[in-house]
Amino acid sequence: MADQYAQSGEHKRPTEIPAIRWEEPPEGPVLVLLDQTRLPAEEVELVCTDASALVEAIRSLAVRGAPLLGIAGAYGVALAAVRGFEVEEAANALAGARPTAVNLALGVRRAQAAHQAALARTGDPRQAADAALAAARALHREDAAASARMAEHGLALLDELLPGGGHRILTHCNTGSLVSGGEGTAFAVALAAHRAGRLRRLWVDETRPLLQGSRLTAYEAARSGMAYTLLTDNAAGSLFAAGEVDAVLVGADRIAADGSVANKVGSYPLAVLARYHHVPFIVVAPVTTVDPDTPDGASVEVEQRPGYEVTEVTVPQVPVTGAGGGVPVAPLGTQAYNPAFDVTPPELVTAIVTEEGVVSPVTAEALAQVCGRARRAADGG
């Protein structure tokens, strides 16, 4: 069936518009974001001059994805410090902008701690601001390096689990360069397989309601030249039943200490389908996404988003009458259930691929060992 589909999508010349960059124009430092709510129709950059603009960008998913949220949060602290705003207030607002992706608060607190330490050491706000910016830049670099190592470990795992190449991978939501300082997490593995000539097709879940798959993953897949095919989330089951899926690759927003994985809503049903059809369900995430302070899946705060994201769609050039500024696709006043994430229990996860290596089977002990290795390395241990 996969061969019925010609190479999907056009292959635009890749334009290297980074998801995030720090600029220092004469008017003062700014954080520049590729506005992901405008993709794929428009490549528009959003300039943030203060933390409140960045908080809004995070809440609206103009900037999104766990690792990138951590990087953005750290730059947000630096932006507040450099522009002379109240740093602690800015840090708290940024850390609380979205609750599920642990990386956001982690990145914010890392830059805030650097700022506080430099201020205590020097008493000089300028040096403290520089320290916060240095911490953000370091996190940005580390995430890019982590992405490359996850891609290596992930491709090696695919080759081990699926000898013979020609991998048909199904993915959910978006986990490429739009969520990362590098080429992403799960998508970076698919990209590595493509470059190695071992990706037969990437099946892309559209990922309702905000369509990160159809809008963002398809955008990144088209630019890469890989063979990809978009599907509605509801069609995934029939692909498994047809034997068209060799593995599932997804990202994560928070991994609890017991190995429970919080990820985009719709990930859990894919894990159940994968188990039923004896297909590996692989999570790809940096160790910064593992939260030892969240003991299990039930402890994860799952972000509940506005109902209008389900009851309305935003279609350009069509008059909008809905509460959320979209075109209603349900009777006005319809209540909607709209969790942004769901939680997959560790027993349904074949492996967690991190930059420190692969955790499989997924147990609290194995996870702690991998993450402990990373933390000792970070502490120079």
Ligand SMILES: CSC[C@H]1O[C@H](OP(=O)(O)O)[C@H](O)[C@@H]1O
């Ligand atoms: C590897 S981070 C990508 C992760 O973030 C997405 O959520 P959102 O688009 O709401 O930020 C989704 O859960 C992805 O797996």
